[in-house]
Amino acid sequence: MLEIRNLSFKVSDNDGELEIINGLNLTIDNGKFVVITGPNGGGKSTVAKLIMGIEKPTGGQIIFNGTDITNMSVTERAKLGIGYAFQHPPRFKGLTVRGLLSLAHGSELPEDACCAYLTNVGLCSKDYLNREVDTSLSGGEVKRIEIATLMARNLNIAIYDEPEAGIDLWSFTMLVDSFRAIGKNRHDSVIIISHQERIMELADELVVIADGKIRNQGPKDELLPNLLGEFNGNCSLRREVVTK
Amino acid sequence: MQNKFDFKSSLQNVDKGMLAEIADLKGTPNGAYNIRRNGEGMVRHSTDNIIIEPKKDKPGIDITIKPNTKGETLHIPVIITETGVNDVVYNDFFVGENSDVLIVAGCGIHNCGDQKSQHDGIHSFHIGKNAKLKYVEKHYGDGDGNGERVLNPTTIVEVGEGAYCEMEMVQIKGVDSTVRETNATVAAGGKLVMLEKLMTHGNQIAHSNMEVSLDGEDSVAQIVSRTVGKGNSEQVFAPKAIGNNRCKAHVQCDSIIMDNAKISSIPAIAANHTDAQIIHEAAIGKINNDQLVKLQTFGMDEVEAEDIIIQGFLK
Numbered sequence: 001m002l003e004i005r006n007l008s009f010k011v012s013d014n015d016g017e018l019e020i021i022n023g024l025n026l027t028i029d030n031g032k033f034v035v036i037t038g039p040n041g042g043g044k045s046t047v048a049k050l051i052m053g054i055e056k057p058t059g060g061q062i063i064f065n066g067t068d069i070t071n072m073s074v075t076e077r078a079k080l081g082i083g084y085a086f087q088h089p090p091r092f093k094g095l096t097v098r099g100l101l102s103l104a105h106g107s108e109l110p111e112d113a114c115c116a117y118l119t120n121v122g123l124c125s126k127d128y129l130n131r132e133v134d135t136s137l138s139g140g141e142v143k144r145i146e147i148a149t150l151m152a153r154n155l156n157i158a159i160y161d162e163p164e165a166g167i168d169l170w171s172f173t174m175l176v177d178s179f180r181a182i183g184k185n186r187h188d189s190v191i192i193i194s195h196q197e198r199i200m201e202l203a204d205e206l207v208v209i210a211d212g213k214i215r216n217q218g219p220k221d222e223l224l225p226n227l228l229g230e231f232n233g234n235c236s237l238r239r240e241v242v243t244k
Numbered sequence: 245m246q247n248k249f250d251f252k253s254s255l256q257n258v259d260k261g262m263l264a265e266i267a268d269l270k271g272t273p274n275g276a277y278n279i280r281r282n283g284e285g286m287v288r289h290s291t292d293n294i295i296i297e298p299k300k301d302k303p304g305i306d307i308t309i310k311p312n313t314k315g316e317t318l319h320i321p322v323i324i325t326e327t328g329v330n331d332v333v334y335n336d337f338f339v340g341e342n343s344d345v346l347i348v349a350g351c352g353i354h355n356c357g358d359q360k361s362q363h364d365g366i367h368s369f370h371i372g373k374n375a376k377l378k379y380v381e382k383h384y385g386d387g388d389g390n391g392e393r394v395l396n397p398t399t400i401v402e403v404g405e406g407a408y409c410e411m412e413m414v415q416i417k418g419v420d421s422t423v424r425e426t427n428a429t430v431a432a433g434g435k436l437v438m439l440e441k442l443m444t445h446g447n448q449i450a451h452s453n454m455e456v457s458l459d460g461e462d463s464v465a466q467i468v469s470r471t472v473g474k475g476n477s478e479q480v481f482a483p484k485a486i487g488n489n490r491c492k493a494h495v496q497c498d499s500i501i502m503d504n505a506k507i508s509s510i511p512a513i514a515a516n517h518t519d520a521q522i523i524h525e526a527a528i529g530k531i532n533n534d535q536l537v538k539l540q541t542f543g544m545d546e547v548e549a550e551d552i553i554i555q556g557f558l559k
Contacts, residue, residue: 052541054537054541073540074537074540074541075540075543075544075545075546078540078541078542078543078544079543083541084541086534086538088534089534089538090532090534090535090538091535092535092553092556093470093498093556093557094470094555094556094557094558094559095552095553095556095559099556103539103542103544103552104542106542106543149542153542
């Protein structure tokens, strides 16, 4: 179980302190498939980075399966089985796709296993296994490989930061299917940060983060219709279009 | 020169370690070979198609690869295991027309003493029409003495008409000082690929000057330099591509800088013909923090992550 207690994250700029996360509380039970959504700039990605340890909170606690991990490094958290797929993954000169997947897995992965992970994210494996994860790959390709690195790991909690960003429509369908399969067969928890209705539909639970706080949290069936309605109701532009 | 050579019994452990490091040799090589140790030829073996002969006027060997020799290999490692050795050697390679061969060179210095040990290899390659040559050279040093380990190679390459030459020059560890001079010419339809990989650490100094002249019509050159500077080491790279005809050349210098290292990249391009297309790019920077964090999310610590990034970069 992941418990986030009264979490805060502030940054300093020229105008003083800016509060990105403001006393956020969230509990995610083992085995849950949770989608975090909310407006841009609301703090979703920051929460994901705070869970992984990439950012350090300025207040509050993160408890993972009873252990206080608030002050643990990224490496220590990774060893506890926490994984994070970057929204903007880095590239590596000289490192092949197969090499990266093997590093993620923790040991040399057989070719067929690599192929299965790549197929799951819509990449034709034989074209990619020995390619380097460098600038010769497009943004969408790197993004899909990033998602595959998480699938190659044996995790207790997997966090995907906007996995759909930069991915074409055909691959997106494949990706949704992969996340659906993860949802059915998993023993771990999955957190996906997403704006996509089709990904939200896979969730057990939805969490809406806005202004650094949780605005809504609940079962998908209850929350999703309201969320979509809220968008239609709140968007002034859309209201105008509808009235006209 | 030994009459009867046996890899197991004729070599000491330190020799074997060096040969494995610089030439991946773990037994008597297949094909032709010449092993030089502490300034003297130790063993030499020619084949029907690759003939190795000692020079008469100065130290070194002449290597003649007969035309149409395909798929053969030549190993010419040099090892120095004594302190205070100053070895200068001149090797000339005549690669026959239409041949396709691999040459594995390399020099390892194991210096446990207090005097400088140095090897200066002056290599000239004459690559015949439509021949294909791959040349791999690794430089390596170890030993816990205070004596310097110095390697100053000079490489001269003539790529013939329609020939292809790929040279991979690697220096990863333990060489205190190196000054590399490379001069190449490429004839019509010829292609030269130069791949230089280098890592310096401690107080090491590495300089590399390279000049490639694209003389023939439709000649091509690709020069790639990938380096990592650690500790207080210093590196200076000055590759130059000169287009004297309709040709294409690409010069790329890419370096990772760490600790207190200093790196200069000075790629130069010159065109003496309106149809010469020459590009250069150079970049120096530290390891990207996102790369480190990404590998840390796999459970590696920072040092392990750095090693993986450097290994990949220099692969």
